[in-house]
Amino acid sequence: MSGGVDREIKGIRIVKESDTEKHIIGGEILLTSLNVYEKMSKDQFLFHLEELNKKEISGFIIMRNESIPSYLFDILLEYCEENRIPVLEMLQNQYFWRIVKYILKQVFDEELANYSYFILTHENFSDVLLNESDLNVVIEKLLVLLNKMLDNPVALYSSNYDCYASSEKNPAGFNVAQNVKSYIPDIVTKHQYFIQKREYVEYINKIQLFDGRYFYLVMTEKNNELTGMDFCGMEDAITSLQFAMMRLSAEEELNNKYQKDLEYRLLVGTLSNEEEDDVANILGLKDTDDLRVVVFRLLSRNNNQRFTSEQLRQTEIVEKEFLRDLPEKYTMSNTNQIIYICKKDEQMSNLQLRLRIEELQKKIQSDLDKRHANAEFIVGIGKKVKGYHALKESFSDSKIALEYIHVIRKVIGDENKSVVECSKLGFFRMFVKVSDKKELLSYVPESLQKLYEYDKQKNGSLIETLECFLNNKQSLKQTSKKMFVHYRTVSYRLEKIKEISGMDFDNPAEMLAVRNGLITYRLVEAM
Numbered sequence: 140m141s142g143g144v145d146r147e148i149k150g151i152r153i154v155k156e157s158d159t160e161k162h163i164i165g166g167e168i169l170l171t172s173l174n175v176y177e178k179m180s181k182d183q184f185l186f187h188l189e190e191l192n193k194k195e196i197s198g199f200i201i202m203r204n205e206s207i208p209s210y211l212f213d214i215l216l217e218y219c220e221e222n223r224i225p226v227l228e229m230l231q232n233q234y235f236w237r238i239v240k241y242i243l244k245q246v247f248d249e250e251l252a253n254y255s256y257f258i259l260t261h262e263n264f265s266d267v268l269l270n271e272s273d274l275n276v277v278i279e280k281l282l283v284l285l286n287k288m289l290d291n292p293v294a295l296y297s298s299n300y301d302c303y304a305s306s307e308k309n310p311a312g313f314n315v316a317q318n319v320k321s322y323i324p325d326i327v328t329k330h331q332y333f334i335q336k337r338e339y340v341e342y343i344n345k346i347q348l349f350d351g352r353y354f355y356l357v358m359t360e361k362n363n364e365l366t367g368m369d370f371c372g373m374e375d376a377i378t379s380l381q382f383a384m385m386r387l388s389a390e391e392e393l394n395n396k397y398q399k400d401l402e403y404r405l406l407v408g409t410l411s412n413e414e415e416d417d418v419a420n421i422l423g424l425k426d427t428d429d430l431r432v433v434v435f436r437l438l439s440r441n442n443n444q445r446f447t448s449e450q451l452r453q454t455e456i457v458e459k460e461f462l463r464d465l466p467e468k469y470t471m472s473n474t475n476q477i478i479y480i481c482k483k484d485e486q487m488s489n490l491q492l493r494l495r496i497e498e499l500q501k502k503i504q505s506d507l508d509k510r511h512a513n514a515e516f517i518v519g520i521g522k523k524v525k526g527y528h529a530l531k532e533s534f535s536d537s538k539i540a541l542e543y544i545h546v547i548r549k550v551i552g553d554e555n556k557s558v559v560e561c562s563k564l565g566f567f568r569m570f571v572k573v574s575d576k577k578e579l580l581s582y583v584p585e586s587l588q589k590l591y592e593y594d595k596q597k598n599g600s601l602i603e604t605l606e607c608f609l610n611n612k613q614s615l616k617q618t619s620k621k622m623f624v625h626y627r628t629v630s631y632r633l634e635k636i637k638e639i640s641g642m643d644f645d646n647p648a649e650m651l652a653v654r655n656g657l658i659t660y661r662l663v664e665a666m
Contacts, residue, residue, distance in 0.1 A: 184211060188218050198225035200242070202235065236288045240368050253326060253371045260288060260372040264379040274387040278380065282306045285376045289369055290362050295346075295380070296355045303354060313357055315343065324370035330377050332370075340364075344373075346381050348388050356380060399471045406432060406478065408531035419527040422468060422480070426526035429483035432533040433496060435461070435503075436476040436541050438515045453512050457503055464499055480530065483523070496520065497558050504557070517544055520560040536561035546661040576663050583656040584649070586640035591660065593639050601639070604632045606657055613644060 179187070199219060203212060219226045229235065239259070243252040263284060271277045278295070285293045286306035294305035296313045315335070322334035322342060333343040340360040347353045356377060358365065401418045404410050410418065424430070437454050458472045461479075469480040481492065496518055504516045519540030521533030540547075540559040548556045580588075594602050604622065608629070611617035615633075619626035636642060643649055 179211075181210075181214060184214055185218065188215065192222055192224070196224070197246075198227065200227045200229060200238065202229040234290055237290060240366075243368075249367075253368050256368050257371040257374060261375040264375045268379055268383065274383050274390070277383045278304050278387070281376060281380050281383065285358075285373070288372045288376075289358060289365065291365070292359045292361050294357050294359075296357060298353050298355075300355075311338070311359075313341075313355070315355070319343070325367045326370050328370065328374060330374065344377050346377065346384060348381075348385055352388065354384065402471055402480075403473060403478070405527065406480075406530055406534040412528065415528055422527075424480075424482070424527040426528065428526060429523055430525075430527065430530055430533065431481045431483075431523045432521040432530060432537045433479045433481055434476055434519045434521075434534070434537040434541060435479070435500070436517050436519070438475070438517065440513050440515050453507065453510075453514050456510075457507075457516070460503060460506065461499075478534070489523075493520070493558070493560060500557050516557065517541060518558040519544070520558065522561055543662070546658065546664075579659050579663050582659050584652045586642050586649075587653055587656040587660075590636060590640045590642075601632055601636050602657075602660075604629060605636055605653070608633065609650065609654055609657075 199215065201212065201215070203209075216226060218224075227238075229238065240252075240256060243255050246252070247255060264281060267277055267280045267284060271280060282293050282295065282304055283306055292305070292307050292310070294307070294310045294313070295303040297303055300312070300314050302310045302313070315333075316337070319333045319335045322332040324332065330344055333345075335341050335343065342358045342360075342365060344356045345353055346356055358373070398421065401410070401414075402422065405415055405418045419425070435457075437457065454472055454475050454477065458470070458477055461470060461477055465479055469482065471478050484492075487495075500516060500518050507514050507516060519537040521535070521537035521540070524530060524533045540561040544556065544559050547559055548554050583591075590601055590605065593599065604618070607621050608614075608618045611621060615626045615629050619629045622629065633644075637644075642653065
């Protein structure tokens with residue numbers, strides 16, 4: 140300590156170890172940059188000190204910094220000696236904010252000390268927000284600053300308790316205990332805190348973002364007990380962190396939507412070759428990769444398969460579950476469907492891939508049923524293609540598989556079929572490309588056309604019986620079991636079918652033509 144001590148204490152001037160300087164005068168705070176001093180001449184610096192002296196400041200607290208020329212400190216000490224202004228010089232290892240809090244408590248009553256400290260910390264946090272453009276760096280600096288103010292560890296954890304950022308290199312694991320209690324500090328606060336005791340006492344603030352995500356800000360009483368003044372400092376730290384994280388979340392969301400839009404355009408084939416190269420580079424795809432597109436679609440069971448807001452909500456839930464099993468990099472959602480670009484794994488065969496997808500479909504469907512979502516989860520697997528330029532072909536195939544899944548179910552006799560691989564549809568894909576109903580019906584055998592006309596006039600079930608009979612290897616027993624009718628009824632209907640159409644069930648070529656005709660009729664119904 141140097142200089143006189145007879146001056147009436149009206150305020151304090153504080154020179155920080157960082158890039159800023161604070162003047163606390165009667166509770167009012169002014170902010171200037173110490174960097175300005177580097178360019179000051181001796182006369183300019185002396186004039187600056189004279190102006191401060193006119194305000195009758197109580198004293199100086201300084202900590203030497205290599206960024207500030209040493210001769211300025213010499214001038215300061217000499218000036219203070221002449222004008223009997225106290226100077227307290229802190230050692231480099233002394234705790235700056237603890238001294239600030241101590242002095243404020245000596246100068247002001249508790250309410251004004253808390254207010255002055257709040258203003259001081261507000262300026263520091265605002266300084267970080269205003270002078271740093273990288274939001275990740277902003278969040279890091281805010282935590283470091285809060286750590287210095289509290290002299291305790293601080294960290295941000297995601298809703299899944301993963302550490303997002305911390306003032307410590309090796310942060311402790313975290314979870315919210317069941318007995319966590321609400322905590323109200325002895326100050327006026329706009330934030331809600333919780334308190335729990337694990338190894339140390341932890342104060343928790345839940346930072347909510349616009350998109351429904353949230354983070355836990357955790358202050359741990361590892362070194363010191365927190366006081367009301369500490370919570371005053373936390374007020375603006377929380378607001379600043381929330382602001383920075385909301386901006387970061389919004390930017391990430393925009394970037395994510397832009398990238399997903401480009402990925403979708405890659406799949407539908409609306410990009411140029413050069414643009415496809417750029418998107419593939421982002422995704423890490425090569426022109427030599429074996430790829431296929433898998434589309435998972437959510438349909439309402441009682442809304443004619445139309446897209447609804449409820450499907451959108453369920454799709455968002457399903458997508459979160461998906462990301463636990465599939466790489467986020469190759470997964471995107473689009474209205475009521477999730478699209479996955481599958482990059483061949485040398486360790487996984489096509490059969491293993493299909494089984495994995497079927498297992499995933501069953502798991503998701505089971506979760507939907509438990510939530511009473513009244514939704515059906517179906518999967519279309521596109522053909523394997525070479526290189527990202529051909530992804531649009533695989534995507535088109537996967538959509539065909541889904542669009543005609545109800546037809547495929549009829550053809551194979553499995554109403555619960557939920558995973559369809561387009562490459563296994565064979566000649567069926569040719570019919571899909573025909574858009575003219577008359578042309579399609581020209582592929583239907585005359586015998587089957589007669590049967591259709593009869594069923595239409597009589598509102599009968601001969602076509603249904605014929606379809607079930609062929610799907611069950613022409614077994615009377617299996618057909619009657621599947622249709623829940625007596626086998627004699629099936630036998631009677633088959634005889635009626637022969638009588639009307641003249642079909643010969645023992646002729647393999649004719650039966651193949653009939654089966655193809657049944658598929659064609661299903662396609663016409665779907666058009």
